[in-house]
Amino acid sequence: MIRAAYTCSDKQLATSFFARSTVTVARDLLGRRLVRCHGDGRMTEGMITETEAYDGFEDRASHAHRGMTRRNAVMFGPPGVIYLYLCYGVHWLLNITTREEGYPTAVLIRGMEGVSGPGRLTKHLELSGEENTLPLGRTAGLWVAAGNPVPEASVARSARVGVDYAGPEWSRMPWRFQVSGGGGAG
DNA sequence: TGCGCGATTCTC
């Protein structure tokens, strides 16, 4: 039997990485490797290719824009924490909290290498409500590996998906980040 | 306690 070994993805991003501006973190996560370590030793990992920022009370697209509730409480907590919620009663969506405690923010992980769509991503990584509220790390079996972001030329910005209900100002906010074809091998 | 809706995805 082959025992899973931690290799280059062993070193994870420090909590301080997530303690910055939500939009900055969303952009800076592109190109980083998302690592999932299952209980039975299997590991799944891949480069993050798409993210979205949800920032503060004023952002009407954010779960937190009307204040703290049971569901979104984790967004008000410390940075680097996993926020998983059930969308449409069908799909789990993965977020990572950012900024300081008390200010509600999170980055939605929408896509990774070989996987498009936030609902398919959690299914691929075998994530569900169990990991909700856990800090990124070995205990959760999920973390972002230290590495390099993609170059600026490889970043595409656009409006967030599926948030028309937030009104024109907030639904048009260019807080969606994707790895585009440009920028060379980096 | 009840009701409408959603940070999506799959099928027709």
Next chain:
DNA sequence: AGAATCGCGCAT
């Protein structure tokens, strides 16, 4: 274009 599917958030 419409269904799946259920917890959340707000109104009663």
